[in-house]
Amino acid sequence: MGRMSMEVPVGETGELPEYAERVLDVADGIPSGRVMTYGDVAEWLGDGGPRQVGRVMALYGGTAPWWRVVRSDGTLLPGHELRALDHYREEGTPLRERGPAAEGHLPRIDMRRARWDGTHT
Template sequence: MPEQGDFARRILACVESIPPGRVMTYGDVAEYAGTRSPRVVGNVLAADGGTVPWHRVLRHDGSLAPHLIDEQRQRLLSEGVRFVGTKVDLARFRWDGISG
């Protein structure tokens, strides 16, 4: 299963590269890492145990992980990320994987 390990490394490298104060969706990370499955991204992050800034990865609509909502929200707020209601303002804080 070498390609699974390669996918995991690419996913973790992508998440590690998201600058503080910026976010990506699970789908963004999947596309960046070369897979079509946002679910794979979630599984890799869950298995990782928090060595990368997981809190910068959101659902497609900017909502937070329900089981981590308080911690994720606090971490994002501390980095300057702002919300519109309960969702991150993706138009303003979404990272394209290139620019700073």
């Protein structure tokens, strides 16, 4: 069954583009508390690249666990940092604190511990 996005016009049939479906399926498969980079998703699919995956997530990612597809350096998605951080803390995603929270420093994802290779949980 295809996904629908209420915010972005899709094809005349109401279906997402096939590549977007594939990207979102990978995002749906990432276990709670784990992440994949945009490049990891593209590599897993054997198609596209980080920018194409990022574009799909920007346009259609609201229907998937978008916070699990991240930048390779572990920085939180600009404009969505606090929402993502709530998800990471709820799921137990490994984070690296960058300084006192009172000073406004946001953590990064601990990519060494949180990154999922798509093969085991």
